[in-house]
Amino acid sequence: MLKMHNIRKSYRTDTIETHALRDFSLEVNEGEFVSVTGPSGSGKTTFLNIAGLLETPTGGQYLLDGQEVGNLSDRERSHLRNEKIGFIFQGFNLIPDLSLFDNIDVPLRYRGFNAKERRRRIEKSLEQVGLSARAKHLPAQLSGGQQQRVAIARALAGEPRFLLADEPTGNLDSLMARQVMELLEFINQWGTTIVMVTHDPDLARRAHRNIQIVDGQVSDLRQNIAADEAAIA
Amino acid sequence: MLELRPILSALWRHKISALLIALQLGLTLAIVSNASVVIQEREERIARPTGIAEADIVTAHFMPIPKDYDLLEAFRLDMDMIRQLPGVAAATISRAPLAGSGSSGGFHTKPHQEVGSTGAAFFSGDEHFIDALGMKLVAGRNFTPSEIRIMESSSSERPTITIITQQLADTLFPEGNALGKSLYFGGDDNPMEIVGIVERNLGPWPNSSVAGNTVFFPAIMETQWYDYIVRAEPGQRDAVLKLLEEKMAERDAERVIEVKTLTEQKTRYYAGDNTMIKVLTGVVSLLTFIVALGIVGLTVFWITQRQKQIGVRRALGATRTAISRYFLLENLMIAATGVALGTAAAQIFNQFLASEFGQPALPLSTTLVCAFILLAVSLTSALVPALRAANISPAMATRSV
Ligand SMILES: Nc1ncnc2c1ncn2[C@@H]1O[C@H](COP(=O)(O)OP(=O)(O)OP(=O)(O)O)[C@@H](O)[C@H]1O
Numbered sequence: 001m002l003k004m005h006n007i008r009k010s011y012r013t014d015t016i017e018t019h020a021l022r023d024f025s026l027e028v029n030e031g032e033f034v035s036v037t038g039p040s041g042s043g044k045t046t047f048l049n050i051a052g053l054l055e056t057p058t059g060g061q062y063l064l065d066g067q068e069v070g071n072l073s074d075r076e077r078s079h080l081r082n083e084k085i086g087f088i089f090q091g092f093n094l095i096p097d098l099s100l101f102d103n104i105d106v107p108l109r110y111r112g113f114n115a116k117e118r119r120r121r122i123e124k125s126l127e128q129v130g131l132s133a134r135a136k137h138l139p140a141q142l143s144g145g146q147q148q149r150v151a152i153a154r155a156l157a158g159e160p161r162f163l164l165a166d167e168p169t170g171n172l173d174s175l176m177a178r179q180v181m182e183l184l185e186f187i188n189q190w191g192t193t194i195v196m197v198t199h200d201p202d203l204a205r206r207a208h209r210n211i212q213i214v215d216g217q218v219s220d221l222r223q224n225i226a227a228d229e230a231a232i233a
Numbered sequence: 234m235l236e237l238r239p240i241l242s243a244l245w246r247h248k249i250s251a252l253l254i255a256l257q258l259g260l261t262l263a264i265v266s267n268a269s270v271v272i273q274e275r276e277e278r279i280a281r282p283t284g285i286a287e288a289d290i291v292t293a294h295f296m297p298i299p300k301d302y303d304l305l306e307a308f309r310l311d312m313d314m315i316r317q318l319p320g321v322a323a324a325t326i327s328r329a330p331l332a333g334s335g336s337s338g339g340f341h342t343k344p345h346q347e348v349g350s351t352g353a354a355f356f357s358g359d360e361h362f363i364d365a366l367g368m369k370l371v372a373g374r375n376f377t378p379s380e381i382r383i384m385e386s387s388s389s390e391r392p393t394i395t396i397i398t399q400q401l402a403d404t405l406f407p408e409g410n411a412l413g414k415s416l417y418f419g420g421d422d423n424p425m426e427i428v429g430i431v432e433r434n435l436g437p438w439p440n441s442s443v444a445g446n447t448v449f450f451p452a453i454m455e456t457q458w459y460d461y462i463v464r465a466e467p468g469q470r471d472a473v474l475k476l477l478e479e480k481m482a483e484r485d486a487e488r489v490i491e492v493k494t495l496t497e498q499k500t501r502y503y504a505g506d507n508t509m510i511k512v513l514t515g516v517v518s519l520l521t522f523i524v525a526l527g528i529v530g531l532t533v534f535w536i537t538q539r540q541k542q543i544g545v546r547r548a549l550g551a552t553r554t555a556i557s558r559y560f561l562l563e564n565l566m567i568a569a570t571g572v573a574l575g576t577a578a579a580q581i582f583n584q585f586l587a588s589e590f591g592q593p594a595l596p597l598s599t600t601l602v603c604a605f606i607l608l609a610v611s612l613t614s615a616l617v618p619a620l621r622a623a624n625i626s627p628a629m630a631t632r633s634v
C-alpha cells in the first residue's frame with residue numbers, strides 16, 4: 001500500500017536547516033492498522049504529511065499503491081489525495097462556516113460527483129458515525145468527540161483506501177477517545193488501511209503494529225506489540 | 234463544478250462585512266453611472282456639429298475706436314486687404330459664433346404678433362458670410378452684393394430678406410416650405426423674405442435653448458460689436474492668424490489689434506463643461522479606486538483568516554485552481570449583489586438629480602455598462618489575493634494550530 005525508501009525531509013530557514021526525516025524507510029501493507037509514536041519533534045507529522053501528499057520529500061522514493069508519486073504535478077497530487085486518502089486531524093479541522101452536511105460535501109465536490117451521489121454518500125457516512133440527525137448543524141454546535149466523528153465521516157465519504165490520522169484523539173477526553181478509536185478499528189475491519197500518530201500508548205497498542213519515530217528515523221522497524229509484551233512478561 | 238450554494242452559506246455567516254462591501258460597490262455604481270451620464274452629455278455637447286469650419290477660422294477685432302473714426306471705411310479697407318492675403322479662403326464682417334456673446338430676439342411668421350415667438354440668434358454679414366464661416370447652403374440662394382445694406386449707426390433701415398438655419402426653418406414651418414415665406418421680428422410688421430437656408434449654425438451660445446436657431450441679415454453695420462471672420466485654407470490657420478495681425482497693424486498702426494482662433498473661443502465657452510468633465514472623471518476614478526482597495530483589503534483579510542481552512546481544503550483534494558476559483562466566485566457574488574443594489578440606487582438617485590437639478594435621464598444601458606466595468610474591477614482586485622491563496626500549502630492542515 002505504502003512504501004517509503006530512504007525518504008529525507010529537511011526544512012531550511014535563513015539560518016538553520018532542520019532534518020525532520022533522515023533515511024526514513026517504511027512499508028505499510030494493504031489493510032494494516034499502524035500506529036506511530038515518538039517524542040515531540042521527532043518527525044511524526046512530517047512523515048504523515050509526506051505519506052498523505054501534503055508535502056514533498058527532499059529526497060528518497062515513495063510508492064503509494066504501487067505508484068511512484070515523486071514526479072506528480074500539484075494537480076495530480078490533489079486528485080490522488082482526493083480519491084485515495086482520507087485525513088483526520090487533531091484539531092478536527094471542520095470548516096466552521098459550513099454545516100456538517102456541507103463539510104462532508106467538500107471533498108465530494110472536488111471529486112466531481114453529482115448532487116444525488118454526494119447526498120447518498122453524505123447521508124451514509126453521517127449514519128456510520130451516528131450523527132444523521134445533526135446534518136444541518138454547524139461544527140460549533142457539537143462536542144469535540146462529535147466533531148471528530150464528523151471529520152471521520154468526511155474522510156470516509158470518498159471511500160479512501162488509506163486513512164491518515166494525526167493524533168485524532170489528542171483533543172478528546174478518554175471516553176471520547178475510546179469511541180473514536182473504536183470507530184477507526186471498525187473502519188479498518190472493512191478494509192481501509194490506517195496510519196495513526198498518537199501519544200497514547202494504550203491506543204498505540206491496539207493497532208496491528210506500532211512504529212516508533214525517533215529523531216527522524218524509524219527506531220525499531222517491525223516492532224511487534226504482542227512480541228514486546230511477551231518479552232516483558 | 235461550481236460550489237455556489239456552499240459559498241453562499243459560508244458568506245451568510247459573514248453577511249455584515251459582505252453586505253458592507255456590496256453596499257460600497259452599489260453606492261459607487263449609483264454615483265459613477267450618474268456621473269457618466271453627465272460626462273457623456275457634456276462631451277456630446279462639446280462634440281456636436283457646429284455647422285461651421287471652426288478649426289480654420291480666425292477672428293479679429295481692433296480698439297480703440299475714437300470719435301469721428303470712419304469705421305465703415307476701415308471695414309472696407311481691411312476687408313479688401315484681408316481677402317488678398319495668402320492662405321485666406323474667405324472673410325466677412327459679422328460676429329464670432331460659439332463665443333458666448335451676440336444678439337437674439339423673438340421671431341414670428343405673421344405680422345403684429347405679441348406672443349408665441351420663436352427665439353433665435355441673429356447675425357449680420359455680407360455675401361461672403363456663408364463662405365467665411367464654411368457653412369453649407371441647403372436651399373435657396375446666397376445674398377447678392379447689391380442686397381448688402383451698409384448701415385450707419387443712426388440708420389433705422391430694416392432688412393427685407395434673410396437666410397436662416399434649417400433647424401429654425403423646421404421649427405417655424407413644420408410643413409417644410411420655409412423658402413419664400415416671411416419672417417417678422419418682434420411684434421412688428423416688416424416682412425423679411427427667407428431667400429436661403431443653411432444646414433446648421435449653433436449661434437453664439439451653443440448651450441442655450443436658442444442654439445441652432447439662427448437668422449442672418451444682409452448688412453454691414455457701423456457698430457463696435459463686430460468681428461472680422463476669416464477662414465483660412467486648410468492647415469493655414471496659424472499662419473493666417475500671424476499675418477492678419479501683422480497686416481492690420483501695418484495698415485493702421487494706431488489701433489490695438491486682437492486676433493484669436495475660433496477654437497480658442499469655443500474652448501473658453503465650454504470651460505465650465507470641461508471643468509465639470511474633469512471633476513466628475515476624477516470623482517469616478519477615485520471612487521472606483523477606493524472600492525478596488527476595499528475589495529483587495531477584504532479579500533486579503535478573509536484569506537488570511539481562512540488560511541487553515543484553505544490548507545484543509547487542499548488536503549481534501551482541492552486543486553490550486555479550485556482555491557482561486559472559490560475566492561473569485563465569492564467575490565463575484567458580493568459584487569453581483571452590490572451591482573444589483575447599485576442599479577436600483579442609480580435610478581433612484583437619477584430621478585432625484587433630474588427633478589432637483591434637471592440632470593439628464595440615466596439610460597439603463599449606461600448603468601449596465603458601468604455595472605459591468607465595476608464587476609470587472611472587483612474581480613481584478615480579488616484576482617491577485619485569490620491567486621496567492623492557491624499557494625497556501627496543504628500542510629497548513631496539519632501544521633498550524
Ligand atoms: N515548516 C517547518 N519549517 C521548519 N521546521 C519544521 C517545519 N515543520 C516541522 N519542522 C521541524 O521538523 C521537525 C519534525 O516536526 P514534526 O512536526 O514532524 O514533529 P512531530 O513528531 O509531529 O512532533 P509533535 O509530536 O510535537 O507533533 C521538528 O523539529 C520541527 O520543528
Ligand SMILES: [Mg+2]
Pocket residue numbers: 044045046166
Ligand atoms: Mg505532530
